Amino acid sequence: MKIISWNVNSIRAREPLVEELIHKENPDILCLQELKTEDKNIIDNFFKSHGYENISATQKAYNGVAIGYKNQNTIRTIDLDDLNTLQARNNCILIEDQKTVILNCYFPNGNPIGTDKFELKKNWMEVMLKHLKKLKREYNVIITGDFNVIPHDLDAHDIKKYKIDALASKEARKFFFSYKNLDLIDPFEFQDKISTYTFFDYKTYKFGKNEGIRIDFFLISPYLFKKIKDTRVLKEYRDMERPSDHCPILLELDI
């Protein structure tokens, strides 16, 4: 099973590149974040035209997430509605025959610190922790998406720029590590940090200088970690015409 997660920064702007990704990688599961449209027809039509079923949570102009899936006979949707009450930020599916849940997430950015946005980030991360604790008891877990957290100083080219920033705040890091402490593993953690940056700011042309941050993740159960066939950050999609500022991340499992 091949799973790809990508913060596309607008599905409408990124249709050509998502199409290319599907043709080249043919993922079984495609988790998208920052759709930036309320119109589910756009999302349904896109996935359907490429042979995928999908679920989505959308709102006008901002946020929005979807999971496309194919070759799956035992998919059930799990509605974690308290993660979508204010903004559309989560999808959750259960693959019953694998006893595995996949959570697709667009975590709140939270900047600037000291505002309602930061409170929302902390609250959202806390609600997520409660869900993870519960889901972990019954299922293998894959939580993926744009976490908007820089967990370690080395996950940024220049951490000094993030000293007063919600992404590297002690609160955001605390929640991120509390997820990992549920016995969830970050496969990219064991790889070279610089080559696994997932975000490069449009401003200042950071991609060309390889000055990024690592904020998109898979956190997975140990059983699934043992089944890994491949993990990749698909940096080439950041180097194409009209790119997202995030790179797709790929996880292939022998299940």
Added chain:
DNA sequence: ATGGCCAGGTAACCTGGA
């Protein structure tokens, strides 16, 4: 050292991103 880009929405800038 500083500032730089991009998307959507409503009408030439604003919010938001990270």
